[in-house]
Amino acid sequence: MENCLEYHRATAHTFGSVRRPHYLDWSNYPSPYKFYRDVRRFKLLPFNALTQETLDTLYRLCGEGATENLSLQELSNLAFAMNGITKVENFHGEEFGFRTTPSAGALYPFELYFFVRDIPELPNGIYHYQPYDHSLELLSEGNYFESLQTALCSTVDTNVVAVITAIYSRSAWKYRTRAYRYCLLDAGHMAGNGVAYLKSVGLDATAVSLFKDEPLNRLIGVDGKEEFALCVLMSQRPALYWGEEFTPPETFPGSLPVVRKPIVYSEIEEVHSLGNLNSCKFYRNVPASPEYFPETSSLDLGKTLFKRRSRREFTGEPITFEQFRFLIESSLLCFPSDWGFPLTNFYLQVKNVEGLLDGIYTIKNDQLVQVYNGDFSREMAFLCLGQGFVAYANVNVIFTCSFENLNCRRYRGAVMEAGALGENLYLSAESMELGACGIGAFYDFDLQSFLSLDGRELPLYVVSVGSL
């Protein structure tokens, strides 16, 4: 494999590919939890109410916040906002926990780690977040912030840094080679929730995709192949750091495998390694804040995070132009990340929005521009592998990106950006009593030609939003 365009094209769904027989091996169903043996466990505090309104928070995601230390309560809330369990269902006698963050096929390939210092109730150290019982597992005690700065190529001015990883085999159990895309989308969704939480309590937040992979993976005790770091969340803007000091933990507690029989896809390991960085020679570009904030009224972010689910029961009833405007502006216009926002383009297939003609729109220089006029809801449902509910959405947002000059590290950024903005859409919709659902399953090339994209621009993700 030469580049990410090749990977993306090779993992496209086509009419033929989705009809080739593929059986799910239920005897090898992946565990959604990573269980460590013999670790010290620290119970976190229950997630407590947040009163900042969701739309207010989302509109201001790129605004400046404070760079201050987090308390135990704030760390507990951050962990929960990113990966907490908000619904438990019983499947064949076994309890299954659904999380704050959506995930393709509810396979939850992501894991969450924290570097922590100066929280009186916790020893300094590197921790793994255990969603199963909302606790932190101490992987190595000590202050590793010097080594963390070296791995991140950034100074760290606060006491908590989050790292999102993916164990790709969980997702690959169902989605095979296409799973790398879902790992990136899911990680973006999780980063979206983390950023929204930090901003809602007045802290700064940046999703950092540029770091040296090998040292960061070593610091959290993952091998960089089966499990790899994808995104770092800091409550500050990253700032250049050229130090070399690096002393990783000598040992880590053992963990149980998440699948009984190994699931290995060399294509995924290869495409990921093509994006690895081993020096600090990169350019970070964090977007500035938009200056326009309308008066809005929406549900509190805390309640929204708790209530968020993938909704498919759209009624098709019209939504107001104001709802549409708030949805799009609050979700798509900015995300505080270091990968050079925006790496994605958006196309909106719109139906039944009061005051707006049905059709396909795009956003150019923050302006809505109509590309085609008409009702394309049935075509969209067909393009999303015939998922009928897509036809009842008021807005289907299609994220695409141009692969021109897109190296594999920027590809990670682009797909995570689609996920993060997708999470904004979920939160924004939920806070206005609308529903949203991510769609990872679509005919890539047909959607590309439906939108008349040029050969090097391809779809990454679709998110449907509709009235309930």
Ligand SMILES: Cc1cc2nc3c(=O)[nH]c(=O)nc-3n(C[C@H](O)[C@H](O)[C@H](O)COP(=O)(O)O)c2cc1C
């Ligand atoms: C990247 C991604 C792709 C998804 N693709 C689909 C899809 O094609 N069809 C669908 O009905 N749901 C899809 N979903 C929704 C998941 O099925 C859902 O998030 C998961 O079952 C967990 O449920 P919850 O979101 O209600 O917590 C997707 C979600 C994500 C994040």
